[in-house]
Amino acid sequence: xxxxxxxxxxxxxxxxxxxxxxxxxxxxxxxxxxxxxxxxxxxxxxxxxxxxxxxxxxxxxxxxxxxxxxxxxxxxxxxxxxxxxxxxxxxxxxxxxxxxxxxxxxxxxxxxxxxxxxxxxxxxxxxxxxxxxxxxxxxxxxxxxxxxxxxxxxxxxxxxxxxxxxxxxxxxxxxxxxxxxxxxxxxxxxxxxxxxxxxxxxxxxxxxxxxxxxxxxxxxxxxxxxxxxxxxxxxxxxxxxxxxxxxxxxxxxxxxxxxxxxxxxxxxxxxxxxxxxxxxxxxxxxxxxxxxxxxxxxxxxxxxxxxxxxxxxxxxxxxxxxxxxxxxxxxxxxxxxxxxxxxxxxxxxxxxxxxxxxxxxxxxxxxxxxxxxxxxxxxxxxxxxxxxxxxxxxxxxxxxxxxxxxxxxxxxxxxxxxxxxxxxxxxxxxxxxxxxxxxxxxxxxxxxxxxxxxxxxxxxxxxxxxxxxxxxxxxxxxxxxxxxxxxxxxxxxxxxxxxxxxxxxxxxxxxxxxxxxxxxxxxxxxxxxxxxxxxxxxxxxxxxxxxxxxxxxxxxxxxxxxxxxxxxxxxxxxxxxxxxxxxxxxxxxxxxxxxxxxxxxxxxxxxxxxxxxxxxxxxxxxxxxxxxxxxxxxxxxxxxxxxxxxxxxxxxxxxxxxxxxxxxxxxxxxxxxxxxxxxxxxxxxxxxxxxxxxxxxxxxxxxxxxxxxxxxxxxxxxxxxxxxxxxxxxxxxxxxxxxxxx
Numbered sequence: 001x002x003x004x005x006x007x008x009x010x011x012x013x014x015x016x017x018x019x020x021x022x023x024x025x026x027x028x029x030x031x032x033x034x035x036x037x038x039x040x041x042x043x044x045x046x047x048x049x050x051x052x053x054x055x056x057x058x059x060x061x062x063x064x065x066x067x068x069x070x071x072x073x074x075x076x077x078x079x080x081x082x083x084x085x086x087x088x089x090x091x092x093x094x095x096x097x098x099x100x101x102x103x104x105x106x107x108x109x110x111x112x113x114x115x116x117x118x119x120x121x122x123x124x125x126x127x128x129x130x131x132x133x134x135x136x137x138x139x140x141x142x143x144x145x146x147x148x149x150x151x152x153x154x155x156x157x158x159x160x161x162x163x164x165x166x167x168x169x170x171x172x173x174x175x176x177x178x179x180x181x182x183x184x185x186x187x188x189x190x191x192x193x194x195x196x197x198x199x200x201x202x203x204x205x206x207x208x209x210x211x212x213x214x215x216x217x218x219x220x221x222x223x224x225x226x227x228x229x230x231x232x233x234x235x236x237x238x239x240x241x242x243x244x245x246x247x248x249x250x251x252x253x254x255x256x257x258x259x260x261x262x263x264x265x266x267x268x269x270x271x272x273x274x275x276x277x278x279x280x281x282x283x284x285x286x287x288x289x290x291x292x293x294x295x296x297x298x299x300x301x302x303x304x305x306x307x308x309x310x311x312x313x314x315x316x317x318x319x320x321x322x323x324x325x326x327x328x329x330x331x332x333x334x335x336x337x338x339x340x341x342x343x344x345x346x347x348x349x350x351x352x353x354x355x356x357x358x359x360x361x362x363x364x365x366x367x368x369x370x371x372x373x374x375x376x377x378x379x380x381x382x383x384x385x386x387x388x389x390x391x392x393x394x395x396x397x398x399x400x401x402x403x404x405x406x407x408x409x410x411x412x413x414x415x416x417x418x419x420x421x422x423x424x425x426x427x428x429x430x431x432x433x434x435x436x437x438x439x440x441x442x443x444x445x446x447x448x449x450x451x452x453x454x455x456x457x458x459x460x461x462x463x464x465x466x467x468x469x470x471x472x473x474x475x476x477x478x479x480x481x482x483x484x485x486x487x488x489x490x491x492x493x494x495x496x497x498x499x500x501x502x503x504x505x506x507x508x509x510x511x512x513x514x515x516x517x518x519x520x521x522x523x524x525x526x527x528x529x530x531x532x533x534x535x536x537x538x539x540x541x542x543x544x545x546x547x548x549x550x551x552x553x554x555x556x557x558x559x560x561x562x563x564x565x566x567x568x569x570x571x572x573x574x575x576x577x578x579x580x581x582x583x584x585x586x587x588x589x590x591x592x593x594x595x596x597x598x599x600x601x602x603x604x605x606x607x608x609x610x611x612x613x614x615x616x617x618x619x620x621x622x623x624x625x626x627x628x629x630x631x632x633x634x635x636x637x638x639x640x641x642x643x644x645x646x647x648x649x650x651x652x653x654x655x656x657x658x659x660x661x662x663x664x665x666x667x668x669x670x671x672x673x674x675x676x677x678x679x680x681x682x683x684x685x686x687x688x689x690x691x692x693x694x695x696x697x698x699x700x701x702x703x704x705x706x707x708x709x710x711x712x713x714x715x716x717x718x719x720x721x722x723x724x725x726x727x728x729x730x731x732x733x734x735x736x737x738x739x740x741x742x
Contacts, residue, residue, distance in 0.1 A: 023346045027339050033095060036331065039338045040320045041065075042072035042097065045277065045311045048082065069093035070317070072341060073100040073309060075148075078424060083143030084358040091354060098350040100341070101357075102146040102277075105195070106165060106420035107131070109138035110367040110427065111376050111549050114383040115418040115490075115526055116151065118545035120167040120570040121619070122382035123660045123684055125180040131379050132184025134372045137193040141366035143358045145348055146196040148244060150181040152231035153201055156581040158571060159211025161494030164419055164526030164546075166206065168570030169583045169616060171227050172679045175234035182238035189241060190349045192357070193366075199235040201246030201279060203261050204228045211580065212495045214247045222672065224250075226707045233270065241274045241344055245307055247282050254289050256282040257298070262306030275308040275340035284313030295319060300328060308337035373550055380547035380554030386565040386620040390539035393518055395561025395622060396478060398444060404451040404476035406469050406512060407483045408458045408505070409524045411437045418526055418546025419491030432549065436482055436522070439552025443560055451476055455512075458486050459503040466511050473515045480559065481509060482522045487546055490526025499577060500530045509534050522555065528573040528614075535613060543569075561622060566658035566684070568619035568727065572612045579608065584616035584728040585675035617662050617679070617727035623653025623689070627661075627724065627732035635737045639715055643699040647724060647733055651687035658686045663697050664728065666721040671708050677728055697724075704739055717741050 031039070046062060065071050066089040077083055083101050090099045107113045113131040114122075122128070132150075139147060152174055155163040167174040178199065187194035204224055208215040219228075232243070243266060246255040255261055256278050266272045283302045284295055292298045299319035302310070310316040323329045349356050386394070396403075409415070414429040416436075434442075440450060455469035456462065473479045483505040488494065500506075501523075510533065513519055520540040523529065535541065542565070547554055557563040574582045593604040596611060604610055626649070633644035651657055663681040667674040680703045685693060699722075704715040717740050725731035 023343055026346055027342045036321050038069045039334050040316055041070035042338045042341050043309050044071050044317045045073040045309055046071055047075050047312055048077035063089055066090050067092045069095060075102040077101050080143045080358040080360045080363045084355055087354050098345055098354040100145050101143055103144045105135055105139045105147040105422060106149045108135050108548055109422050110424055111372040112417040112421050113376050114380050114547045115164045115545055116166055117164045118383040120177055121385050121567040123568055124382050125176055127379050127382055128177055129180040129184035132181045136185045136195045138367045140193055140195050140357050141363045144195055147185055148198045150178055151200050152178040152235055153206030154228050155206040156583040157211035158499055158528040159495055160208060161490050162492055164490040170679050171230050174231040178231040178235040179238040182235045182240045186239060189347050196241035198242040198244050199232055199240045200244035202243050204250050205246035205248050208248055213493050217248045217250050222707050225711055236270060243276045244279055247279050249289055254286045254291050256307055257286055257301035257305045259305045267306050276306055277309040278307050278311045280311050281313045283310050283315040303333055308340050376548050377550035377554050380550050381557045381563040383567055384558050384565050385543040385567040385569055387541040387543055389620055393540040396559055398560055400448050400477050402449045402476045404473045404479045406453050406455050407481045408454055409482035409484060411435050415487040416546060416551035417548055418487050434550050434552035436552045436555055439556040443556035455508045456504050461504055463504055470511055473512050473517050479512055479517045479519045484524030506533055513537055528571050564622045564655055564657045568617050568660045569614055572616045573614035575613045576608055582612055585678050587673045588676050615727050615729040621657045623651055623655050623657035625659045626650040626652045630733040630735055632735055637739055639701055645697040646694055648692055649685055649695050650692040651689055654689050656688050658684055660684050661695055662725055664723040668719045670716055
């Protein structure tokens with residue numbers, strides 16, 4: 001049996017090698033037939049006319065250029081009808097090289113899932129992989145080959161609008177999520193329900209100064225390697241096919257033309273075999289950066305740095321051939337980029353069947369699959385964070401006689417999809433997206449009378465609706481308020497200097513709270529917001545983000561206890577913008593504040609507490625969890641040894657619940673300062689009432705390692721604090737151990 005197994009494995013390996021060898025041979029054979037213009041065409045991407053995510057290049061000759069083989073890829077072409085039409089043009093070209101169709105399919109295609117930051121709050125890797133798989137299935141069925149996701153930028157500044165698109169502030173959590181999402185999108189490349197992932201934005205875009213989109217980034221190499229690069233490496237380990245560079249400059253060099261990032265790290269040290277696409281127009285934008293003087297120099301900088309495909313700047317199309325003719329670049333540089341792109345087209349099976357992903361019957365079947373909506377609802381419920389529940393006001397009883405539902409978000413439909421939703425033509429989203437009002441109606445039926453008042457708009461200072469809202473609240477047994485920021489106040493180019501609740505919404509909350517009625521507040525947003533009065537005075541608060549197609553039903557499931565909230569914050573929530581950037585795994589200083597009241601010559605504010613409003617990893621449940629009986633298999637280990645950690649987790653409440661148990665470490669002394677606390681592992685555990693489980697973690701060298709001042713990945717001998725808890729600030733169990741030299 002063993003001999004048969006070994007033989008089988010060898011055969012599988014041989015077949016895989018042979019297939020790749022065959023693809024490489026086909027790529028080389030085709031490359032030898034191509035003119036330089038056709039080669040450069042493969043590096044050129046244009047937007048279609050369906051949906052723009054940037055300034056579209058006006059080109060009346062687009063169709064003609066496809067027929068001439070001068071365009072290799074398109075984005076924003078939605079649906080099998082249109083992808084087939086464009087592909088038919090490509091099949092009229094001399095070499096009949098198929099087009100690649102890319103799209104910003106970020107958190108769902110027709111079926112919309114929670115925005116990525118909300119999904120990250122679930123800490124449920126299986127759920128995130130599944131949502132990416134369904135997203136890929138619908139997109140691929142609609143003719144899409146390639147999604148510009150996942151975004152894996154570490155985000156410590158909630159003023160940056162694109163925090164909604166990522167996984168938050170923690171490197172370890174973000175790396176695990178990056179891996180899961182790539183696996184979900186790609187599956188087995190070439191299958192009908194998979195699309196190529198594009199990991200973005202390489203690199204350090206989430207550290208844009210001032211939280212302002214497209215802005216500069218200035219950081220040490222050690223911070224780059226330790227904090228911002230690991231999620232990209234994790235995504236590549238999962239098999240990510242492509243990478244997108246970032247708009248920002250890094251330490252004075254635009255990422256699009258940054259040889260250190262693209263040649264030395266990505267294609268050198270990491271041996272990345274996929275291809276790199278620019279962000280929208282980012283090659284041409286190096287002129288505005290002041291890094292190059294014109295489009296020709298921009299093309300030179302980008303191609304020599306390692307950017308393979310030009311999205312929408314035309315810099316390659318107009319300049320690469322001349323640069324080769326002038327011997328400024330070699331044709332081998334262009335050939336390498338073309339090979340990378342062509343290899344993916346072969347792996348997708350497009351040369352065997354250019355219309356493989358353009359089947360209208362399959363499209364209709366997959367984008368209308370009711371199972372997808374069911375899973376969207378489940379993932380949405382998992383993403384809702386219970387921030388407060390004084391006196392166990394939640395869950396609400398389904399026998400409540402009158403509920404007032406108040407606020408500007410109550411009857412929104414399409415807005416529940418959040419930013420980066422795919423806007424498909426001929427889709428009535430008011431019918432397809434479950435509003436919060438509908439979700440509540442579906443849940444309570446005729447048993448409960450629902451009362452409604454809008455109260456105010458999201459923005460502006462008009463309070464004329466307050467009186468009606470207060471009168472409506474007075475008639476009810478309980479009030480639910482739905483407030484927050486508009487769906488398009490978070491996202492690309494949506495940076496905000498003020499992240500408080502917009503307009504007069506918090507004044508509306510105060511007015512309703514003054515009625516004396518029990519109040520539950522739902523906060524809809526794509527980022528951490530500041531809402532201190534509400535946090536301090538309202539008994540129950542749910543952070544509902546933007547949850548997608550089934551938002552209303554999922555929120556109702558949580559409000560009435562059909563799903564017990566289990567989400568935990570993937571980002572720290574500040575008390576005020578003055579604390580930003582704020583994150584849990586900061587360094588200590590030579591003068592740390594001993595407590596919240598210390599302000600005299602210590603690292604503190606004189607007008608604000610250092611601590612956040614809500615810490616990283618925080619989230620409540622309708623039940624209680626007890627942590628006990630912490631055990632370490634060893635308290636002294638050598639570098640090549642491991643420690644087995646175990647403890648008892650008990651659901652001591654009355655309802656089933658899930659707890660995200662979090663393992664943190666602190667390296668007490670290092671050759672470079674180590675964070676005060678670092679997430680190193682987590683598990684999401686489901687327990688019935690009264691049930692106890694033994695939870696196990698393993699601590700190995702990898703969990704103890706860091707980059708030293710010379711960028712060596714090392715584990716230094718010394719003492720470590722071990723902490724296990726329900727959040728970064730709610731540590732339930734503590735111990736310590738020592739790593740010593742051999």
